[in-house]
Amino acid sequence: MDREYKPMERASFDNESLATLPWSLTSFSRQLGYREPPKSCGPSSPRQTYFQWTKNITIYLFAFWGIITLLSQIRPLHFDKGQQKPANLSGCDCGDSTTEAESLGCKFDSLSMAWLPEQCRDDELTAEFNTKGGGPNGEWIYYADKLHTEEIDVAVVAAMGNDPSARVHMGKDWHMVHCVYYWRKQFRTRTNGKIVEPRSDTEDHIKHCGMVILEASYGTVSGVALNTNEAVDE
Incomplete structure (x- = not known):
């Protein structure tokens, strides 16, 4: 049978209506192998905060280093201050006399x-x-x-x-x-x-x-x- 595709209207669902659905995002995620992270029982400990901060800083440093390395490979040839690159670098012929x-x-x-x-x-x-x-x-x-x-x-x-x-x-x-x-x-x-x-x-x-x-x-x-x-x- 042919199907006619139409834009869906925005709908609001409460907890009761979600429970009546044949599936939910939670159950579907579980089928794919995903698990919800454990709920925190309270604020993060100083130790957890420190390791999270260290991990983020490390990631940023590696990203920054990667950008610098990439730019160094494509930077233009450096010339001494005041030195203009000659227009013609094809050769050194000075004619016949x-x-x-x-x-x-x-x-x-x-x-x-x-x-x-x-x-x-x-x-x-x-x-x-x-x-x-x-x-x-x-x-x-x-x-x-x-x-x-x-x-x-x-x-x-x-x-x-x-x-x-x-x-x-x-x-x-x-x-x-x-x-x-x-x-x-x-x-x-x-x-x-x-x-x-x-x-x-x-x-x-x-x-x-x-x-x-x-x-x-x-x-x-x-x-x-x-x-x-x-x-x-x-």
């Missing part, structure tokens, strides 16, 4: 021996690196030859970016300090919004630095790159 590099906002970075755009440079770290050499005021000494007889200015080194075959020579201490500062550069990218150029952001570069520090050598030689987007064999 030092003139083009300058027009793109790139600068020569002596720590990396390359021309780098802003997002790939840690200028503060490079400035510190430039005070760790053996020259006047901690400057690094650069040479035009492997025998270290002809010193050249850093501006001459920067211009080598126009000649892929040009080479600059430094002492071994330059290479070792370079490695230490590159490890710092990699670590600092976690908080300063910068990136390490792909050429050096590899495990091979770390292995290479380990060899430089452990092995004896007279000096090091390097070219000056304009595009450091690709990793190179060390």
Whole structure:
């Protein structure tokens, strides 16, 4: 038979009418396995109140900790105060000449021996690196030859970016300090919004630095790159 569903009107039941029902909420609950809590014979004891209070506080603390943990997983990357995240973090290409590099906002970075755009440079770290050499005021000494007889200015080194075959020579201490500062550069990218150029952001570069520090050598030689987007064999 078809049934017509209609909204029920509110009705009031007294104890007598409830007793006439074929079932009650109490009996139905018992069928489901629920039991009424024992009725209290009086106010809760201080001991019961203490344990109830302790349980509630514990639940709230765990809930609060869960919220904090969740928020910590989705929080945005933190940047140092005043540091703006660069708009483009896609790479470290500075074109095909030092003139083009300058027009793109790139600068020569002596720590990396390359021309780098802003997002790939840690200028503060490079400035510190430039005070760790053996020259006047901690400057690094650069040479035009492997025998270290002809010193050249850093501006001459920067211009080598126009000649892929040009080479600059430094002492071994330059290479070792370079490695230490590159490890710092990699670590600092976690908080300063910068990136390490792909050429050096590899495990091979770390292995290479380990060899430089452990092995004896007279000096090091390097070219000056304009595009450091690709990793190179060390």
